[in-house]
Amino acid sequence: VLDLLYPILEKILDKTRVKTVIVTSLKEYMPSAKAFLGSLLKKIPSHKVERKPNTYFFQELLSKYGANPPKVDINPKEDLVALQYTGGTTGISKGAMLTHMNLVSNAVACDAWLRGTKGGETFLTVLPLFHIYGMTTGMNAPIFLAGKMVMLPRFDAVNSFQAIQKHRVTVFCGAPTMYAMLLAHPDLKKYDLKSVRFCISGSAPLPPEVQKKWMEVAGGVLVEGYGLTESSPVTHCNPLDKSMKTVKVGSIGLPWPDTDAKIMDIETGEKELGPNEDGELVVKGPQVMKGYWKMAEESASVLRNEWLYTGDIAKMDVNGYFYITDRKKDLIKYKGYSVYPREIEDVIYEHPAVKICAVIGKPDPVASEIPKAFVVLKEGKTATEEEIKQFVNSKVAPYKAVREVEFRTELPMTLVGKVLRRVLQEEERRKLAKA
Template sequence: LPNIPQFLIAYYGTLKAGCVITTISPLARESTLLFQLNDSEAGTLVVYEPLLPVFLKVSQSTAVKRVFVTSGDASKPPQLPQGNFYDFDAILSKYPPEPPKVEIHPKSDLACLQYTGGTTGTPKGAMLTHFNMVSDAIAFSSWTKCRPAEEVFLTVLPLSHIFGMTTSMNAPIYAAGTIVLLQKFDVKKVLDTIQTYGITVFCGVPTMYALIVASPDVQSYNLRSVRCCISGGSPLPPEVQKKFIQLTGGVLVEGYGLTECSPGTHTNPVDPSMKTVKIGSIGLPWPDVDAKIVDLETGSKTLPPGEVGELVIKGPQVMLGYWKRPEETKEVLRDGWLYTGDVAKMDEDGYFYIVDRKKDLIKCKGYSVYPREIEDVIYEHPAVKLCAVVGKPDPIAGEVPKAFVVLKDGAQLTAEELINFLKERLEPYKLVKEVEFRKELPLTSAGKVHRRLLREEELSKSSK
């Protein structure tokens, strides 16, 4: 389901019935849908009518027993195939709201099987309990200083993604907030929505904020209702952060989380004075969360402030493990700590910084080069709208950094000009060796730039 009211109804109805949810992105292809339905052993599917044809192509290869279909508009009944297909909205109107009495054990009973590539890249279901999900929603609401029954949340992050699910649905419900749903991110619609509804809380990924500040029409909108924005999913470029704060007068800070943690674990303080906000940092651990940096080689040695290693986390939102994946669970859950696969460091004040993903690290002439560091500098150039840096195979250096860049409307920039711009700001071994300009970059269902696809393109080219 996309971001429609029926998503919330199906979500909470499933939980009240004592069942387990697994959400699937509306962008999922047949192979992804088939894998997740079978791996999760799903017996019931709730589907948006325009997406039904995707399921019908694989339905005979699944164990799904019943399908509830919604058109997204209760006044327009969906066209149902023969068999165990039901009109979702008609069923709701036919039966009284009398959920069965179900005994839930919050710390052991699953609420969600949330699929993720995790720290190893292969899809698997993170087993999240009711306790995990509620803990994270409460922690988010507390950290962002949500005012009960006063906040207006812009929900444009996909609810099928754990980031949107917690910050833009569960937390608003906990805080008795208003939820304004948008099915997809469109800059004009987002700007219109903020102005029309007086949005106060807007969680998103850096790409969203970058596109807003790059919009040629942004100055014509009144965005001053915005109080708090949390950016997650990938690093927030400091230049984007500064421009967005200037535009809205609200606080935009970087946070951190991962599916295995329901997802939030860290955020900078929501401090309008910005005195306790550290630009470039993911902030401090949330209440009841322990975090530390361990050595990359063995993961057994705790490192002092300033040293780079792997971020590990312990807290009430950490998953039970991966569904039917005991060996992979053992790899990431050790002695009560979740090993995130993210390379990070902690400063003397206890603020954490993500250096990069282990798998995104570029090894160039023996140096460790982190794409984020280069991307942050590229975003400082006024002509740049979006960018991504990946490692390109090189017979001599091993890998060299390559930049993919989308320019702002009407802007002009050559590869040579950008490289010269970087030369003044980066060490020689961090310089990109190639710049490829594109009209757009591939995005994940959550709106993050899909670095892996770009990296695979380069690997494919080098193997020919």
């Protein structure tokens, strides 16, 4: 913990099971010259932490043990390496208990999947490392592959362009909204992005239009993958095949090495479904968590005979490729019909003026729910509600038609670029309650 944040931690320590605290400071993250001058001029904020039992200082530990840390006995399959909290996009955040083997097995699978790497790959790391997607694809995998990490403190289009061009980045893992924002930026054509050979999109569905445009601009392959916090996170991905012969657009791809997957019926979760039938995606493999921290009931509901029930509605085709239809909790019920937000969003993304969008079920006294779209337009572009509705509704079945469109300058998102539909749904419920 940073010394500046220690007073906050100190207040809750006795309410947790934390046994050891390691303290560091901003100065320790700075180059030596800046650190010296900053300390001299007293311009580096800090907080004096008292020496207490089981409280250690990072620099002192480094000086004491150096390159020969004490030997620690662990059981990789059983011992926890991280309590990785879920994003809480559809409800309360839960602590996934991940073991050493969970994380290492996912990094090894990354190595196996990145066929064609030449060694010394350069990764653009813009995803936060405290998020499981960023931790695995932005840190663990590059370390395992002996690659180079070009790290940005946060996602920004211009900084990303500059980093790719300057450092000749070869691997970029991001979220669909990141690719969409890069494509919509007016300075896109000023930069050379041709060094990027492998791009993976995760955390949310990848619109086919975004995938197609990115590959035209960058030249490398962009494929969709899938994972969740509870599986460290990756379970599926399309092959990184530039010819696109083994890539299926709209699919999350094939299960990763050592990973099993199947589709179970939504109602009971006990009947395995056949090809092209919608059901709940369940997975099993060495990357699957032990359970949720101090949540036995929730753990038992998602972990059944070593299978992880993901809560995502999906289907598998006859060739073993999987397709995410949507989250069970995001399903829109319109007059008894099941409407999947993703299907509508994919069509909205085809509109040339749209930068980012999200579709939710708005409560309705007659239809139960109606599809409502929230749209962020590209800079300098215009569109009306009626124009978006006509564009979408001419391409979807009548019961999937968008009934309302709301334009915004931004949408609520997680730190990895996943739109928080839950927040939008809560806003609509509050409006209804006031009315």
